[in-house]
Amino acid sequence: xxxxxxxxxxxxxxxxxxxxxxxxxxxxxxxxxxxxxxxxxxxxxxxxxxxxxxxxxxxxxxxxxxxxxxxxxxxxxxxxxxxxxxxxxxxxxxxxxxxxxxxxxxxxxxxxxxxxxxx
Amino acid sequence: xxxxxxxxxxxxxxxxxxxxxxxxxxxxxxxxxxxxxxxxxxxxxxxxxxxxxxxxxxxxxxxxxxxxxxxxxxxxxxxxxxxxxxxxxxxxxxxxxxxxxxxxxxxxxxxxxxxxxxx
Amino acid sequence: xxxxxxxxxxxxxxxxxxxxxxxxxxxxxxxxxxxxxxxxxxxxxxxxxxxxxxxxxxxxxxxxxxxxxxxxxxxxxxxxxxxxxxxxxxxxxxxxxxxxxxxxxxxxxxxxxxxxxxx
Amino acid sequence: xxxxxxxxxxxxxxxxxxxxxxxxxxxxxxxxxxxxxxxxxxxxxxxxxxxxxxxxxxxxxxxxxxxxxxxxxxxxxxxxxxxxxxxxxxxxxxxxxxxxxxxxxxxxxxxxxxxxxxx
Numbered sequence: 001x002x003x004x005x006x007x008x009x010x011x012x013x014x015x016x017x018x019x020x021x022x023x024x025x026x027x028x029x030x031x032x033x034x035x036x037x038x039x040x041x042x043x044x045x046x047x048x049x050x051x052x053x054x055x056x057x058x059x060x061x062x063x064x065x066x067x068x069x070x071x072x073x074x075x076x077x078x079x080x081x082x083x084x085x086x087x088x089x090x091x092x093x094x095x096x097x098x099x100x101x102x103x104x105x106x107x108x109x110x111x112x113x114x115x116x117x118x119x
Numbered sequence: 120x121x122x123x124x125x126x127x128x129x130x131x132x133x134x135x136x137x138x139x140x141x142x143x144x145x146x147x148x149x150x151x152x153x154x155x156x157x158x159x160x161x162x163x164x165x166x167x168x169x170x171x172x173x174x175x176x177x178x179x180x181x182x183x184x185x186x187x188x189x190x191x192x193x194x195x196x197x198x199x200x201x202x203x204x205x206x207x208x209x210x211x212x213x214x215x216x217x218x219x220x221x222x223x224x225x226x227x228x229x230x231x232x233x234x235x236x237x238x
Numbered sequence: 239x240x241x242x243x244x245x246x247x248x249x250x251x252x253x254x255x256x257x258x259x260x261x262x263x264x265x266x267x268x269x270x271x272x273x274x275x276x277x278x279x280x281x282x283x284x285x286x287x288x289x290x291x292x293x294x295x296x297x298x299x300x301x302x303x304x305x306x307x308x309x310x311x312x313x314x315x316x317x318x319x320x321x322x323x324x325x326x327x328x329x330x331x332x333x334x335x336x337x338x339x340x341x342x343x344x345x346x347x348x349x350x351x352x353x354x355x356x357x
Numbered sequence: 358x359x360x361x362x363x364x365x366x367x368x369x370x371x372x373x374x375x376x377x378x379x380x381x382x383x384x385x386x387x388x389x390x391x392x393x394x395x396x397x398x399x400x401x402x403x404x405x406x407x408x409x410x411x412x413x414x415x416x417x418x419x420x421x422x423x424x425x426x427x428x429x430x431x432x433x434x435x436x437x438x439x440x441x442x443x444x445x446x447x448x449x450x451x452x453x454x455x456x457x458x459x460x461x462x463x464x465x466x467x468x469x470x471x472x473x474x475x476x
Contacts, residue, residue: 003126007360009456011390011423033130033166033208047390047423066130066166066208089390089423089456099128099208122245152249152285152327185249185285185327218247218327241364271368271404271446304368304404304446337366337446 001035004097013046013088013102015072028071030090033099034061040098045091046082054080061098120154123216132165132207132221134191147190149209152218153180159217164210165201173199180217239273242335251284251326251340253310266309268328271337272299278336283329284320292318299336358392361454370403370445370459372429385428387447390456391418397455402448403439411437418455 015028034040044057057078061067069076072084082088092100134147153159163176176197180186188195191203201207211219253266272278282295295316299305307314310322320326330338372385391397401414414435418424426433429441439445449457 003124003128005360009360009390009392011388011456011458012460031130031206031208033128035128035164035166035172035210045392047392047421049423049425053392053421064166064172066168066206068168068206087388087423087425089388091392099130101130103131122243122247150249150325150327152247154247154283154285154291154329183285183291185287185325187287187325218249220249222250241362241366269368269444269446271366273366273402273404273410273448302404302410304406304444306406306444337368339368341369 001097001099004035004099006094006097008090008092008094008100010090010092010100010102013071013082013090014086015082015084015088017084029103030069030071030092031066031101031103032059032061032069032092033066033101034063034096036063036096036098038063040094040096042092042094042098044077045093046077046080047089047091049087061094120216120218123154123218125213125216127209127211127213127219129209129211129219129221132190132201132209133205134201134203134207136203148222149188149190149211150185150220150222151178151180151188151211151213152185152220153182153215155182155215155217157182159213159215161211161213161217163196164212165196165199166208166210168206180213239335239337242273242337244332244335246328246330246332246338248328248330248338248340251309251320251328252324253320253322253326255322267341268307268309268330269304269339269341270297270299270307270330271304271339272301272334274301274334274336276301278332278334280330280332280336282315283331284315284318285327285329287325299332358454358456361392361456363451363454365447365449365451365457367447367449367457367459370428370439370447371443372439372441372445374441386460387426387428387449388423388458388460389416389418389426389449390423390458391420391453393420393453393455395420397451397453399449399451399455401434402450403434403437404446404448406444418451 013028032042040061042059042061044059046054057080059069071082074081090102132147151161159180161178161180163178165173176199178188190201193200209221251266270280278299280297280299282297284292295318297307309320312319328340370385389399397418399416399418401416403411414437428439431438447459
């Protein structure tokens with residue numbers, strides 16, 4: 001996958017407080033893009049300001065697919081729960097080069113705002 | 120084209136529902152920038168979460184021009200229609216190095232929000 | 239200047255219509271950052287969708303300074319006027335590596351929105 | 358730290374005027390992400406449009422941690438005060454590769470807007 005990378009970093013995670021306002025709540029998501037013709041195994045590490053990292057969260061990206069992981073959904077992170085209103089950072093390690101983007105996925109509002117990671 | 124690339128990836132496409140509010144609707148666009156003195160042939164592949172990719176959509180970027188393709192306009196994608204409210208990702212392959220940017224092109228609102236791709 | 243580059247591309251320029259609302263109007267700006275201990279000469283080329291590019295607009299970035307050029311101020315572009323509501327793209331060529339960022343500079347509003355270039 | 362860098366540049370700093378509106382004021386922050394198993398020493402240089410840079414502000418990033426420095430808090434910058442409503446730029450030099458992101462950290466508003474640096 002020319003141009004992909006095996007390691008990606010996203011320093012600026014910060015889940016907002018849960019709110020019930022609006023049809024679709026603000027949240028953060030990780031997009032994993034695999035153009036290979038085979039699945040790619042990925043490990044996610046979550047770093048914090050004041051505690052040891054959570055390591056080796058295993059995810060598989062299917063062949064020729066884009067998947068989105070919700071950072072506020074423990075079921076997308078093998079049961080790991082990221083606390084809200086807490087600075088966190090992500091390291092993504094893939095066994096083959098892929099492309100990863102971190103962002104706020106909020107598509108129903110006109111004034112959608114968007115985090116973007118540096119990779 | 121020093122600094123350009125032949126392959127670009129944009130993991131976070133998501134067309135909003137069509138709405139009729141406002142003078143200019145929100146939409147996503149792909150900017151293709153060719154500083155070469157000759158046209159450059161480009162192929163666009165669209166990837167999804169739950170189905171096989173649409174491949175080899177052919178586009179030509181004229182010499183020394185910037186063009187913008189509307190992702191919600193099938194006529195800009197050789198007749199391919201991207202379904203709204205669906206996660207998609209793009210791979211752009213050019214025969215010569217070019218520069219590509221993916222974004223939300225919405226210039227008439229004061230509180231314009233903007234997707235940006237990682238390339 | 240380790241990590242700087244001699245050539246930068248920004249595909250997504252689009253000046254809004256002039257408006258008189260608000261204390262500070264929305265606009266686009268180009269930030270040129272030179273950490274060298276000597277001035278660096280820069281040439282700016284402006285590309286369009288439907289006409290030949292405007293080339294070789296000369297700018298000098300002073301030693302150890304950051305400067306911001308307003309894209310809607312012809313005096314910042316050696317007299318060149320970029321038409322509003324028109325897609326344009328920029329190529330920046332510097333004689334020494336520098337760092338360039340293209341963006342919307344609008345710092346007085348709470349819901350500031352921001353273009354960012356891919357470089 | 359595969360993929361990290363020892364030098365990072367952020368050309369577009371601009372602290373807003375202090376305001377007292379809202380539960381959390383808009384501000385700029387620098388996120389420093391160190392996945393090494395040892396602390397990393399960092400020097401921050403602040404550049405301006407019209408004066409000499411402030412150099413060699415020393416910061417240490419603890420092992421396996423993400424830290425966020427508030428640009429409007431002199432105590433986060435070894436006592437250096439960045440004037441508001443003034444264009445500034447940052448150079449970050451680390452003794453080992455790290456990942457740095459510059460942004461506006463404002464997570465409590467629905468229409469959060471976000472600066473992002475080019476690195």
